Amino acid sequence: MFKPHKPSDYPSLLLYILDETHITVTLSTALAILFTRNAHVVWFAIGALNSSLSAKVLKNLIRNPRPPPPPPTSSVPSKIRPKRTYGMPSTHSTALTFYFIYLIPFVTLLPSPYSLLAGLGVGGYWILGLWSRKELGYHTWEQVLGGGLYGTLLALGWKSLYKNYPVIGNSIQGLVDAVWSKVFG
Numbered sequence: 001m002f003k004p005h006k007p008s009d010y011p012s013l014l015l016y017i018l019d020e021t022h023i024t025v026t027l028s029t030a031l032a033i034l035f036t037r038n039a040h041v042v043w044f045a046i047g048a049l050n051s052s053l054s055a056k057v058l059k060n061l062i063r064n065p066r067p068p069p070p071p072p073t074s075s076v077p078s079k080i081r082p083k084r085t086y087g088m089p090s091t092h093s094t095a096l097t098f099y100f101i102y103l104i105p106f107v108t109l110l111p112s113p114y115s116l117l118a119g120l121g122v123g124g125y126w127i128l129g130l131w132s133r134k135e136l137g138y139h140t141w142e143q144v145l146g147g148g149l150y151g152t153l154l155a156l157g158w159k160s161l162y163k164n165y166p167v168i169g170n171s172i173q174g175l176v177d178a179v180w181s182k183v184f185g
Contacts, residue, residue, distance in 0.1 A: 010136075011135075014128070014132075015132055015135060015136055018128055018129055018132035019132065019136060021092060021096065021125075021129050021132075022092075022095075025048075025095070025096075025099065029041075029044075029045045029048060030045075032045075033045055037176055037177075037180055038173075038176075039168075039169040039170070039171075039172035039173035039176060040162065040169060042172050042176060043158075043162050043168060043169065043172055044102055044103075044158075047098065047102070047154065047155070047158035047159075048095060048098055048099060048102075050154070050158070051094050051095050051098040051150075051151055051154045051155075052091055052094065052095045054094075054154070055089050055090070055091040055094035055095070055147060055150060055151075056085075056091055058088075058089060058150065059085060059086040059087070059088060059089065059091070060085075060086060062086065062088045062089075063086050064086055064087050064088035064143065065086060065087060066085070066086065066087035066138060066139065066140075066143075067087070067137055067138075067139065067140050069137060087138070087139050087140065087143040088142070088143045088146050089143060089146035089147035089149075089150045090130075090133050090138070090139045090143045090144050090146065090147035091147065092129060092130075092132075092133055092138075092147070093129070093130050093133055093139070093143070093144045093145075093146075093147025093148050093151065094147040094148075094150045094151040094154070095151065096125070096126050096129040096130060096151065097126065097130075097147065097148040097149075097150075097151025097152055097155070098151040098152075098154050098155045098158075099122070099126070099155075100122060100123065100126040100151075100155075101151065101152050101155035101156065102155040102158065102159055103122055104119065104122060104123070107119045107122055130144050130147075130148065133147075
């Protein structure tokens with residue numbers, strides 16, 4: 001689950017935290033599912049997982065290499081090992097953009113000042129997450145933007161499916177309610 005390197009291997013604690021985004025985002029999503037027991041939240045989580053998995057498949061089809069690691073004489077030496085997979089699109093950028101595009105309209109529905117705080121939180125985490133992929137040397141800006149574009153398309157399509165086919169929400173809610181009653185009575 002955690003990377004084989006320590007926080008001290010990173011240029012900053014912020015970059016270490018952002019490199020572990022998959023943990024914080026997955027945990028937050030799981031807690032949202034358990035707290036709300038809402039079909040739309042489950043649908044959103046399935047879409048977020050799909051965004052990550054499909055980006056990995058797309059990466060292997062495109063086969064665009066990641067940027068080379070910085071030379072040892074670089075002014076920004078890094079103990080972080082370069083990733084061995086392909087780079088286009090960035091999986092983190094795809095997933096973070098999926099979250100941002102899907103969630104930001106819901107954030108605006110919150111009462112003030114919560115909507116502003118949540119919007120700044122979601123938007124700030126998204127921007128910092130995309131920046132970290134380039135800053136850590138995992139991706140080029142083109143790969144980050146490719147992930148952002150792919151995540152946007154997935155989020156809009158996924159949300160459209162849920163909105164235009166109410167049977168999806170009804171079916172998922174029935175399943176959520178059945179599982180919850182079996183597990184918790």
